[in-house]
Amino acid sequence: MRAIACILLLGCRTPPSEREARATAEQIWNTRCVNCHGPSGRGDGPGARLLSVRPRDFSDPNWQSRVDDAHLARVIVEGGRPLGLDANMAANPDLGHQPEVVRHLVEMIRGR
Numbered sequence: 001m002r003a004i005a006c007i008l009l010l011g012c013r014t015p016p017s018e019r020e021a022r023a024t025a026e027q028i029w030n031t032r033c034v035n036c037h038g039p040s041g042r043g044d045g046p047g048a049r050l051l052s053v054r055p056r057d058f059s060d061p062n063w064q065s066r067v068d069d070a071h072l073a074r075v076i077v078e079g080g081r082p083l084g085l086d087a088n089m090a091a092n093p094d095l096g097h098q099p100e101v102v103r104h105l106v107e108m109i110r111g112r
């Protein structure tokens with residue numbers, strides 16, 4: 001019965017623990033993001049040189065102070081295009097249902 005209610009209401013998802021969310025975020029970074037953004041987010045992944053707009057160096061403190069966490073989370077889920085950024089920054093719609101994982105990706109980009 002609970003399972004049916006969960007399917008109908010889509011509201012019974014148990015959030016992952018902090019550790020699980022962090023591990024998932026790291027795995028996503030290493031599989032989906034690293035090719036362009038590079039292992040430590042400096043914009044130096046192997047695929048970056050093929051892009052017309054290069055991903056920025058996330059360690060740049062000026063940029064870090066200009067953007068807020070909500071912006072970073074939106075870019076990750078919705079992709080670059082709706083925010084006026086380059087469309088090669090693809091959307092990750094599946095992460096729209098995993099806010100804890102997105103928060104950890106944001107923390108990684110922040111270097112926290």
Ligand code: HEC
Pocket residue numbers: 028029032033034035036037047051053054055056067072073075076080084085086087088089090092105109
């Ligand atoms: C195909 C290459 C590619 C992949 C894969 C990719 N990105 Fe990006 N990303 C870009 C590019 C290019 C930009 C810069 C867009 C611009 O400045 O117009 C960008 C921008 C961003 C920004 C916004 C930076 C800003 O200036 O506001 C964030 C945050 C980001 N990416 C996170 C991620 C995360 C997290 C992943 C993995 C889930 C990821 N990206 C995967 C290419 C990529």
